[in-house]
Amino acid sequence: MAQNVRAYAAAVGTTVRSIWHGMSVTLSHLLRRPVTVQYPDRTPLPVRDTLPARYRGILEVDPAICTGCQACERACPINCIAITLEKDPANPKQRLVTQFDIDEAKCMYCGLCVEPCPTGSIQHTREFEASSADLRTLTFRWAEKPFPVYKVAKDATYYPRAPLGSILRPMLEARRWDARGPEFLPPEPPKVTPDAPPRAPGAAGAAAPSRAAAGKEHKP
Amino acid sequence: MNQPAALPGAPGAPTSPAARRRARAVLGLTLAVGVGLPGLLFGLIVALTPLRTVVPAGWSEGQVFLLHAVGLAVLAVVLVTFGAVVSGITVWWEMRVFARMSSRVGYNRVGAGGFLQWVADAVKLLLKEDLVPADADAVLFRAAPYFVIVGFALTFVVLPFGESLVAADLNVGVLYVLSVTALVVVGILIAGWSSNSKWSLFGGMRSAAQVISYEIPAGLAAMVPVLMAGTLSMQDMIRAQGAWPWEWNVFTNPFALVAFVVFFIAQLAEGNRTPFDLPEAESELVAGYLSEYSSFRFAIYFLVEFGNLWVMSAIAVTLFLGGWQVPFVGPEVYAAARGAPGSIPGAGWWGLQVLSMVVFVVKTLAVLNLIVWIRWTLPRIRVDQMMSLCWKYLVPFAFACFVGTLFWQLLVTAAPWAARATGYALTAGFLVTAFFFLRLTLRNVSAAGDRVDLTNW
Numbered sequence: 321m322a323q324n325v326r327a328y329a330a331a332v333g334t335t336v337r338s339i340w341h342g343m344s345v346t347l348s349h350l351l352r353r354p355v356t357v358q359y360p361d362r363t364p365l366p367v368r369d370t371l372p373a374r375y376r377g378i379l380e381v382d383p384a385i386c387t388g389c390q391a392c393e394r395a396c397p398i399n400c401i402a403i404t405l406e407k408d409p410a411n412p413k414q415r416l417v418t419q420f421d422i423d424e425a426k427c428m429y430c431g432l433c434v435e436p437c438p439t440g441s442i443q444h445t446r447e448f449e450a451s452s453a454d455l456r457t458l459t460f461r462w463a464e465k466p467f468p469v470y471k472v473a474k475d476a477t478y479y480p481r482a483p484l485g486s487i488l489r490p491m492l493e494a495r496r497w498d499a500r501g502p503e504f505l506p507p508e509p510p511k512v513t514p515d516a517p518p519r520a521p522g523a524a525g526a527a528a529p530s531r532a533a534a535g536k537e538h539k540p
Numbered sequence: 541m542n543q544p545a546a547l548p549g550a551p552g553a554p555t556s557p558a559a560r561r562r563a564r565a566v567l568g569l570t571l572a573v574g575v576g577l578p579g580l581l582f583g584l585i586v587a588l589t590p591l592r593t594v595v596p597a598g599w600s601e602g603q604v605f606l607l608h609a610v611g612l613a614v615l616a617v618v619l620v621t622f623g624a625v626v627s628g629i630t631v632w633w634e635m636r637v638f639a640r641m642s643s644r645v646g647y648n649r650v651g652a653g654g655f656l657q658w659v660a661d662a663v664k665l666l667l668k669e670d671l672v673p674a675d676a677d678a679v680l681f682r683a684a685p686y687f688v689i690v691g692f693a694l695t696f697v698v699l700p701f702g703e704s705l706v707a708a709d710l711n712v713g714v715l716y717v718l719s720v721t722a723l724v725v726v727g728i729l730i731a732g733w734s735s736n737s738k739w740s741l742f743g744g745m746r747s748a749a750q751v752i753s754y755e756i757p758a759g760l761a762a763m764v765p766v767l768m769a770g771t772l773s774m775q776d777m778i779r780a781q782g783a784w785p786w787e788w789n790v791f792t793n794p795f796a797l798v799a800f801v802v803f804f805i806a807q808l809a810e811g812n813r814t815p816f817d818l819p820e821a822e823s824e825l826v827a828g829y830l831s832e833y834s835s836f837r838f839a840i841y842f843l844v845e846f847g848n849l850w851v852m853s854a855i856a857v858t859l860f861l862g863g864w865q866v867p868f869v870g871p872e873v874y875a876a877a878r879g880a881p882g883s884i885p886g887a888g889w890w891g892l893q894v895l896s897m898v899v900f901v902v903k904t905l906a907v908l909n910l911i912v913w914i915r916w917t918l919p920r921i922r923v924d925q926m927m928s929l930c931w932k933y934l935v936p937f938a939f940a941c942f943v944g945t946l947f948w949q950l951l952v953t954a955a956p957w958a959a960r961a962t963g964y965a966l967t968a969g970f971l972v973t974a975f976f977f978l979r980l981t982l983r984n985v986s987a988a989g990d991r992v993d994l995t996n997w
Contacts, residue, residue: 332933340977344977344984347913347984349640349643351992352985352993354639355644356644
């Protein structure tokens with residue numbers, strides 16, 4: 321605090337000078353063009369194309385070269401991959417992948433599933449814009465149509481993988497952000513036993529069984 | 541039924557007779573204050589204001605009274621709506637400017653340039669639940685926003701908009717403004733106390749300390765133009781000034797220039813604006829006195845806070861910056877366009893009114909932008925700094941200006957050329973200062989390796 325006239329005048333002077341410079345700095349910013357890049361409308365390129373090549377985005381599976389070895393399922397530390405193999409009824413020697421679900425909502429993008437894959441079928445893409453209103457739409461079903469497992473030739477040095485992202489991107493573009501999540505299993509009929517007391521209408525929701533079943537399904 | 545006990549003041553279902561009685565008392569008091577007080581004021585104003593000149597001849601006393609009442613009600617609605625809309629638009633404009641000042645893009649999603657954002661915000665706020673904390677003093681908690689909004693709306697009674705565009709040209713105008721704005725503090729104190737929250741209480745107490753302290757320099761500085769004009773009426777104070785900058789109070793008297801700065805700073809503090817927004821310092825007090833508010837009551841506080849920008853700027857323009865005076869249009873021009881008293885004035889007169897209103901609004905918006913600019917430049921000051929600024933700097937300066945103006949008026953009475961010469965000198969000084977400021981700003985722009993670019997606004 322000012323103890324004498326000189327310090328008092330100096331305090332006033334400092335205040336005026338600092339306000340003078342501060343106001344000038346903010347005004348100069350007002351006159352300049354903002355540095356913000358307005359995502360997502362006005363980016364010069366789609367952001368996914370500006371990401372580094374080894375960016376770990378949403379997983380993509382190329383069914384054409386998947387051997388059905390389930391190495392990725394075993395490698396996943398949080399069990400977000402679920403694979404089911406069945407025999408082809410038409411051709412008993414041929415095995416089919418009937419379920420290949422990856423829950424991207426649970427995935428932690430560690431990349432451990434990519435490493436053991438013998439053919440490079442499962443890969444991280446640079447896609448990341450998949451936000452949606454329903455969590456269950458984030459379960460990507462790669463075996464919507466069951467596909468036969470890929471037979472690796474003895475002397476193979478090359479696997480014909482589709483270009484990275486070329487399968488996933490149409491899937492992402494086809495769906496709406498507020499699309500309803502799929503019902504993975506048909507809802508079970510409510511179990512009514514004659515001895516049980518009638519349920520209060522609000523206590524246990526009628527919709528609960530189907531939700532629970534659907535939630536249970538893609539947890540291996 | 542195994543319900544938990546109803547919270548006091550909660551609008552749900554008060555089950556006990558005591559809670560029901562309390563709820564009824566709250567409702568009754570709210571209605572009594574909310575309807576009764578404006579109704580009483582309205583009745584008083586209708587009964588006391590003479591407005592017989594424009595009424596066609598042959599109307600009975602009752603018809604004249606009815607016409608008068610309807611006219612005043614319409615005027616009140618127009619003014620309060622104006623305050624609310626201006627406050628909303630100010631929010632939008634302030635956020636736009638703030639974004640640019642921090643090299644960002646802001647408010648650009650809702651409507652053209654994000655203009656409808658303030659409507660969206662208001663609608664969102666109105667749809668929220670009106671919460672009253674469990675241990676709050678429900679009556680006071682609900683009543684506090686009324687004090688705030690009334691203190692804000694009442695200032696519009698004397699705020700001039702043009703030569704004849706003013707709700708009531710009270711002969712105690714400045715005194716009236718200073719007193720009704722103090723009603724806002726009452727509301728803030730009540731809000732801080734009744735919320736039963738430490739954040740709110742600290743906010744309310746800080747606000748009371750701040751506003752009461754800054755009333756003194758603000759009042760003393762406001763006395764300077766009062767001394768120069770010899771009247772307290774807002775309109776007469778504008779009429780005492782001229783249209784050109786060298787005829788404004790702020791430039792015709794060096795003491796008034798200092799008084800303007802003091803008054804401006806004190807107004808910022810009274811409006812709880814940065815750098816004096818200690819009562820709602822979010823880093824220390826969450827949101828100060830409005831921490832516990834939600835929904836419409838919260839919206840009212842924000843409406844008042846941003847509407848106050850207009851009020852502050854309009855008062856500063858009225859007292860120091862020449863108000864609505866239009867160059868080359870003196871009082872005799874208005875009188876000539878007005879025609880005979882008792883008749884409805886012609887289009888020329890209305891055009892002059894609109895012109896004077898445009899001048900006033902432009903000046904007010906300029907000052908409003910200055911306040912916005914200051915807000916996003918200066919950081920918040922500490923409580924002790926706020927107090928020492930008031931008592932050790934502003935009050936002495938305001939006193940010195942007050943006494944100086946007394947002697948200045950003696951000088952001007954003896955030698956009227958002194959005011960004119962000072963006007964030219966200070967206006968020139970202002971222009972030189974503005975030139976150096978702009979030069980510094982342009983240097984700041986080029987020092988950053990950038991250039992002046994106003995595209996993408």
